[in-house]
Amino acid sequence: MRRCRTAWLVLLSASCVPACVATPPGSDPTSGSAISKELQRERAVQDLEFQIRGRVKLEVGQSGTIRVVDMSPGFPSMTPVVDLGDAATRFITQNHDVFGLTASEASDFIATRIDAESETQMGHVTLQRMIDGIPVFHGIITVHMDAHRAAFRAVGDE
Numbered sequence: 001m002r003r004c005r006t007a008w009l010v011l012l013s014a015s016c017v018p019a020c021v022a023t024p025p026g027s028d029p030t031s032g033s034a035i036s037k038e039l040q041r042e043r044a045v046q047d048l049e050f051q052i053r054g055r056v057k058l059e060v061g062q063s064g065t066i067r068v069v070d071m072s073p074g075f076p077s078m079t080p081v082v083d084l085g086d087a088a089t090r091f092i093t094q095n096h097d098v099f100g101l102t103a104s105e106a107s108d109f110i111a112t113r114i115d116a117e118s119e120t121q122m123g124h125v126t127l128q129r130m131i132d133g134i135p136v137f138h139g140i141i142t143v144h145m146d147a148h149r150a151a152f153r154a155v156g157d158e
Contacts, residue, residue: 020059025092037100041066044097066099069154087113088125088143091151099141099156105129109141 040114049056053074060088061067089109092099096106113126122145129139145151 010156020124040097041100042094048095048098056098065156067156069095069098082149084114084116084123084125084145084149087123088127088144088151091143091154092141099154108136109129109139110138123149 016115045056045058048071049107052071057068057070057074058066059068059070088111092101092109093103093106097101099106108129108131109124109127110130114130115124125143125145127141127143129136129141140157143151144153144155
């Protein structure tokens with residue numbers, strides 16, 4: 001009787017092994033293919049929400065590109081940088097998947113306009129995507145930051 005019970009446990013355990021096998025990073029366990037951009041974006045948003053300990057709201061334009069990334073009030077994305085332009089650029093490069101960009105594409109942005117409010121110390125940085133020194137049409141993202149150089153909103157062209 002005991003052997004029979006042990007055999008059933010072994011068979012039951014063996015049948016569960018395929019369900020426990022981990023899928024490699026960068027693949028979707030449901031399809032076996034590379035992770036889609038939508039899934040990458042969803043994971044990046046979750047990571048950003050964890051980082052800021054708040055909600056992140058995305059507004060998507062008609063073409064499917066991200067138009068606005070909005071962090072919960074009082075929960076900005078902290079960047080330990082003093083310069084507004086560097087802080088905005090770092091925010092884009094660290095969160096490139098949220099914007100549907102590759103790391104390489106995110107590094108193509110340069111600060112073209114920096115507005116600092118003297119009373120509130122808030123900053124607004126316009127970043128232009130450049131390829132081989134040529135500005136990309138509709139390649140602008142404006143990052144809004146608080147006095148601590150923490151991004152709380154990013155708005156992109158479409």
